[in-house]
Amino acid sequence: MLILRARNNRTINVEAGQLSQSAHFALQLPYNVLGLGRSANFLDHLYVGIPRPLGEKSVRKQEWTAIIPNSQLIVIPYPHNVPRSWSAKLYLTPSNIVLLTAIALIGVCVFILAIIGILHWQEKGASFCIRIISRREITVLLVTILVVEGIAVAQKTQAAPRQRIELTFDEPYYIEPSFECRFDHLEVRDGPFGFSPLINRYCGLKSPALIRSTGRFMWIKFTSDEELEGKGFQAKYSFIPDPDFTYLGGILNPIPDCQFELSGADGIVRSSQVEQEGKTKPGQAVDCIWTIKATPNAKIYLRFLDYQMEHSNECKRNFVAVYDGSSSIENLKAKFCSTVANDVTLQTGTGVVRMWADEGSRLSRFRMLFTSYVDRK
Template sequence: YSGPLTMEQRCQAFSVANVEDKEFYSPLYTSKYPNNTDCTLHLEAEFGFIIRVDFRDYFEMEPSEDCENDFLEIRDGAHGYSDLMGRYCGGDFPPIITSKNRYLWLRFRSDETLEYKGFRAVYEYIVQEMGRPEIPPCHFETGGVTGLLSHTDIPQYRFNYSTTYRMPIDCTWTIRVNAGHKIYLFFEEFELAQPNECDVNFVDLFGEHRDLRSRIEHFCGSMGDSVITTTNTMHVRFYAVGQARQSKFKAWFTAFRDRIVEGVPEEQHVCYDTEYDCDDASCIDASLECNGVKNCRHEYDEEGCSDSDKMKFDIRSQHIIIILTMGCGLLGGMCFAMCFNCIRKLISDGRQIHENIRRSREQLEGGRPRSMVSIPSTASVPPRPPPMQPEDYISGHKPEGRTCVRVSSEESDEDDDIEDDLDELDEETSVEMRDCECQTRDSLTTQRDSSGQLTPPPPPPPTRRPPGVPPTMSHEQVPTPPPPPTHYARNHHALYEVQSDDDDSYKFRAHTIIHVPEKTSRTPSKAGKTTPDVLVTH
């Protein structure tokens, strides 16, 4: 040959076998084989024969680990995806190769460096009793703008043959569309009888060649994804053995053209009048719009075709089922997390409340230094009387009602002396009382009697109304003082009530705190303190 050789010219000695002599050679035999060469050879015998290959004279190829550079690959079958029998390189002769059926598939490949002498091989056909009748290969050819591939394309007699002679179902569909187009394929149905058992059932998708290097996808699970080729040819292989022969699948293919092509002016990046724009930089045949098949990758060709289609929602779609399952799972997880946090918060709050109650009780029990005397009420509590007028404070008017007196005693056996002190205090003072709150506190100054006991301060001097002063005065003349804090009287002293003897006057209630010391010669009215221990407010 003169000038650069094409791949077909370089591969002729290998790919086109010498049928008369039943021999094949390395490329450019008897010269060294060229670099960057990739050739295939398909040997086929008649039914009832097998093939045997023997290498003669010499075998010289570039040696490499696992024969990654230059190699000769042999497979037991008619395709590049058939069972691998061996990959050979270096200077050692391969063993004699014998096929299990009437097909052999061979491939020669060289890299970009180092050229060696190559090899010569002879083959022969050997009679082999099959024990079963001949059946043609399971292969289908299809093309056009769209089409359907299905397990129903396989004739029933093949399933019967496979069951009777325990042979696998191994069928191939070849799809060829117009030049300049590519192929988009999606699965409408994909149901393998034994999912994830990749040795017994699967679907393989190949590009232009049916070998493993050209395999695009290998599906052996529960679903098959959509696939796009880079050329106008696709091969689909369906394999099933044993019980897996019940597997099912349906796949639609569509021929499309890329709208945007590198090197073409941008104004030409449009779909033709005979095409439909899928809005994803691809164009399909216009006849595919609203044909009931999702020919566009984003399904735009089926949108707005009818009112019923607008309302259609296929709940059985795998994508919808997956989305709904994930959504329900997320919603359930959120609900569980919210319930768990609420319950944990309620338990924590309950524990905190019980702890606060326990601490409050401990503080109350530890903060009561004096014993409390509670005198029960002899009558029901009367309704709230009207407020006292300022002149009542001056005239010393004593309203009718029950007087609530709170008593704190140093010793519990002094109860008999309490009433005497109360009577004496009532005679010496005319303290006006009303519905009020009171506060007690320790004396600002400390005085002790002759026995060393604390002496309470004397009560405030009685107030009398001077002659000539009218019994009532306006609120503007004498303002009512604000009540003092009452938390001491409420927290540390018990309440008892004293029934007033005056039935004609108004009824009031008051809280009074009186500290009663042990019996001494001095009376509370003669105490030398100027600051009282009893604060009475109204």
């Protein structure tokens, strides 16, 4: 006897009996064929039993569940009086439908891969044309166009002292749209570094309005994820007088930038260099960076020789930050503002160290040893 459920969730019971054999241990094994049609459902329960001798009270019956339909099941009821020891062998006959289904799936996959390849090839060609046009317009029109596949490109635009920067966008303009511009996007910051205040991130079909800096620097970064791409963009930048200084009669003497560059196999990065070179005046806040370049094919290891923050654990007032590769905010490797500064191992040959101390934290200081090393892995 077997039990299964039909498509309409109706329970179906099927029973079949086996006639006794005319000879003891006949060569012809007993069997039953249960016609269920092409059922797609598993057999919920299958009960198999054999007669018991006269006088015996135990039931010789065993149950199997979840049997695959359209199959051959061989039950070996031995030992006869121990049903839990009976074994069952399930045999499936391969159908041509399985082979045809596999062929159809392979064909669909090949067709989809062909379409993806064609679209990717067309996208590569379009991007190449955009890059060629970009170079030509940069040279002739002084237009900044940054269209690069699978990479982030940053550019720092610098005006003369006491000037500001205006950034305007022309047609064509199309950057892959996404929620909060998480994929392809143009990032503009008000300042010379990747950690300068963010003006906005831009993407989509509508070109941004006029963008104006508050000082003489503007940091522009374009990121592409190598997936869907648009036509790109083109933008023109121009320099205008800073309205905060127009009453002074024009451009004054340049204000020194607090930036330092070091390179070589090893060296010392020290905050005392700021006062020695007159980068800031007494009583002013300190916001300086040191860019370190390692020897070719080498990475950088940084070790603090001296470190003290005037206001410990107040990161808004004073800190030392280390960036790995560039000053972009996503490349921040470590930031120290407490009483301890640990060694830092960079994974690139370029390191950026930034120190910030407000007007009341000028006693903050540090001294750091940098060493170029080659990873032998």
